[in-house]
Amino acid sequence: MRRAARRTLGALTLSALVAALTTLLVFTLSYLVFPVSEVRLEGARMLPESRVKELVGERASLLTLNTGALERRVESDPWVYSARVSKNWDSSIVTVEVEERTAILRAVVEGRERFYSADGVELPGAGGARLPELRLERWQVEEILGVVGVLEEGGVRIRAVESAGAGGVFVSLGSGQRAVLSGGVSEEQVAALREIMASYPGAEYFDLRSPGRVIVGLDGAREE
Missing domain, CATH: 3.40.50 (Rossmann fold)
Structure with a gap:
């Protein structure tokens, strides 16, 4: 019984390790192949560009960047009424367009x-x-x-x-x-x-x- 439990625990640990390494490899490769070269903020007067770049992240990838999640995070700022995020796969530029409240x-x-x-x-x-x-x-x-x-x-x-x-x-x-x-x-x-x-x-x-x-x-x- 104990041996079986140890084998099961070992298999689960190995599976978790493989999954973590696979995820790390995917993120690393996606950054190397599709890195975000620039983040542009349009339509903003009150929202700092530095805040948007912080939300995107330093080592962001076009492949793994979730535009919907980023839009929701930008819209959590009280100055932002709505946000739209777009990716340009040719230039690797991410553009965040916002409509601000007054x-x-x-x-x-x-x-x-x-x-x-x-x-x-x-x-x-x-x-x-x-x-x-x-x-x-x-x-x-x-x-x-x-x-x-x-x-x-x-x-x-x-x-x-x-x-x-x-x-x-x-x-x-x-x-x-x-x-x-x-x-x-x-x-x-x-x-x-x-x-x-x-x-x-x-x-x-x-x-x-x-x-x-x-x-x-x-x-x-x-x-x-």
Whole structure:
């Protein structure tokens, strides 16, 4: 019994050793044959290139580099909204293209300054954005980010949250215009807003506080 157990243990140990050596040999050969010659980072302002190179690794190989896993690791950075990794087998260059988040809300909540992106992610800082400081309760931040998210998902880009109070939430849009929002903005209103923005490029603001309506303002928004 003991001899049989020893033989089994010896066989398992030998198998494990062979597997480890085979894996090492595969990685070594793949690096020698298909080494990554360069890592390029495109579309980044806040994500350091050194961080991406660190994630790729010093002795990376095109053959063993898992692009999906690398994309997920890059996207774990709060500044990165999405990442796409591509390999060039001719030049051995790995290119990492990222779309970064930008801060659109600067809020002081419970005495602490916080910065948020349009999709509700808390960011490490302003990232160069010049935003007004708003003193808000936590529930107000959640409500603002909720309504901003509806606009972003509907294709209306938000540049900054300017103010929030009893008169509504005032935001500046990517078009340079302004909008006045409330907590009940619907997808239908956002769809209508997109069309109206194209029809009224000279409008100074759009009022979405009335359910189911988009009011075009030509004389500037008056905060209440």
